[in-house]
Amino acid sequence: MKRALVATRATLAWVVLTASLLTTGLVAATPTDAATTATTYTANTSVNVRTGASTTKTILFQLQKGQSVVAAGKVSGDWLPITYNNTTAYAWAEYLDADKTAASLVLTGPAGRRSALTNVNVRATASLDADITAILDAGTAITVTGYSSGVFAQVTVNGATGWIHSQFLSTATDTTPATVATYTTTLKMALRSSASLAATNQATLPVGTTVASTGTHSGSYTQVVTSGKVGWVITGYLAAVDGTDDDDILPTAAGLRYVTPATLAVLATASASATTLATLTSGMKIAITGTTKSTYSQMIWNGALAWVSTASLSATKPVTDLGSSSLNKLEPYGKAAVLEVRANFPKITTIYGWRASSAYSSDHPNGRAIDIMIPSYKSNKALGDSIAQYFIDNGKRLHVTYILWRQRSYTLSRGSWKAMEDRGSDTENHMNHVHVSFEPS
Structure with missing residues (x-):
């Protein structure tokens, strides 16, 4: 439950909360607002962050230009150890610059959800002197951005950015995307690692598999979560369960087609003069609804409807031999x-x-x-x-x-x-x- 408080109650709320925490033994003392002195580096371009100091090690994520991180030690060889997600990771040192003054906002972990270990205050800024904007109950799933400032973690509550003392949040971050609706599959489908026919198939989903949609669409695909896996399935074969909001009910496919020409325009309406929404290339797989108008076929694109030239579609995958x-x-x-x-x-x-x-x-x-x-x-x-x-x-x-x-x-x-x-x-x-x-x- 979220209870918004006015600023005049901030001091009283902190006293009450601290007393409660001390009574239950969750903390030994009032948390301090002083940040541990740390050396920070800022990326001067995009750079991969890996599990070890080698280009053969697994890529955890890509740090973007302007993002800052906390050093976990000194540069060794070509690599800088950094603190990320409660462990040590490594980035190519040449792509990061040491900050003369420690950065106030650093990336310390992935975005996702962490749990409140007890009733916690959400503050307007990263300080114990800042106004309290909300109090969240113990066990509440809280959206974290992955950024920290001193001992505070940046969070999003009711659409607004706030700060929570990291001491009161679970250590692990659930990076599984939040979902907005539940569906069942109406076709045996591949759960792709990305929104592409060429992407790795993580699992084959039988007809009737329950999946939860994140509400994110890309081309002919919808992002879903099922059995702990996050992946992409073709949009037109997801049937909404009873009680789903009308806005979350997706178009239904009547079949799949392949693009045959080198390029094919996706149009907003069934007209050559219509706005081009995207350009497809030969071999791409799309879902059609079965509706036609003049020389155009209706297709599913980004979770909605669009149009393409009927003559440019084929039920069989075109063979393009590029010589190797x-x-x-x-x-x-x-x-x-x-x-x-x-x-x-x-x-x-x-x-x-x-x-x-x-x-x-x-x-x-x-x-x-x-x-x-x-x-x-x-x-x-x-x-x-x-x-x-x-x-x-x-x-x-x-x-x-x-x-x-x-x-x-x-x-x-x-x-x-x-x-x-x-x-x-x-x-x-x-x-x-x-x-x-x-x-x-």
């Missing part, structure tokens, strides 16, 4: 990019795509990256420059996330080049090839 298993295993956006490179840059004769493992990211193993090899690269920089610029200029249309070329990185979101660390060889430093990564398709 490495390229044939690419997701559709990667395949479309290969075709564009071949059409626009005839001097390029070698392109690599999927591979089983990668030291620096999961893009190649997920089929979301290509390496465009530059012939005579030491004297042919201009060709690589023109290819990199092509993907920058057409990045939005081609669903590009970032480009690597000549020991530099270019992210579409940042919009500029940034120098990279020296990884060793010309191949590792992307001197002999342009690397392009894509969004999931």
Whole structure:
């Protein structure tokens, strides 16, 4: 139960709460507001945080430019140990700068839910002198952002940001997404790791499986939680249980179709002049409702309805042979990019795509990256420059996330080049090839 308090009751509420805590033996003394002196670092670009000091170790998450972390020790070799989720993790030291003055807001764990160990005060700022905006009962699931300031954890309560002394919160964070509605599956479906036909199948869900939706949709997929797993299923085959709000009842699919042309526009209405909502590529799988209008078929897109050209759909998956298993295993956006490179840059004769493992990211193993090899690269920089610029200029249309070329990185979101660390060889430093990564398709 949440009980909002006015600021004038703040002091009395803290006295009462502290007395209660002391009586029940949950705390030994009133918690102090003094933050332990810590050394913090701030990321100067996006950087992977791993379970160990090696590029072969598991990636926990990606720290973004401007985010700060607490050091768990000194830099050793190329790696900085940091405190994250009550353990020690590691990030490439060159991508972080030591803060002259400790950052007041640091990322110390994942976003999710933690439990109140007792009745707790929610404060307006990270201080025991701050106004109390609410009191939450013991056992309440509290949304945490993953950020801390001193001994306080940042939380979200009733849509507003607040602060709770970390001493009164459970140590473990439940990172399972919150759900908004419950459904049963009407078709045997794969539970994909991401919203893509090419993504890993975590489990096969029989007809009648109960799943809970997070309310998040991506293309033809809906994010769900079932049996402790978080994944994505095709939207049109989820039947809402009795009592579901009308706003959470999803469109029903009549069948599945594959996109056959190289690109296909998703339209807001059944008209060539309609607004384009998205662009699909060959091989993508979509759910149709069975409704047609003129030369268009109605489809399910982002949990709602849209339209595509009927003639561009097929009941069977189109076969696109790009000449190697490495390229044939690419997701559709990667395949479309290969075709564009071949059409626009005839001097390029070698392109690599999927591979089983990668030291620096999961893009190649997920089929979301290509390496465009530059012939005579030491004297042919201009060709690589023109290819990199092509993907920058057409990045939005081609669903590009970032480009690597000549020991530099270019992210579409940042919009500029940034120098990279020296990884060793010309191949590792992307001197002999342009690397392009894509969004999931």
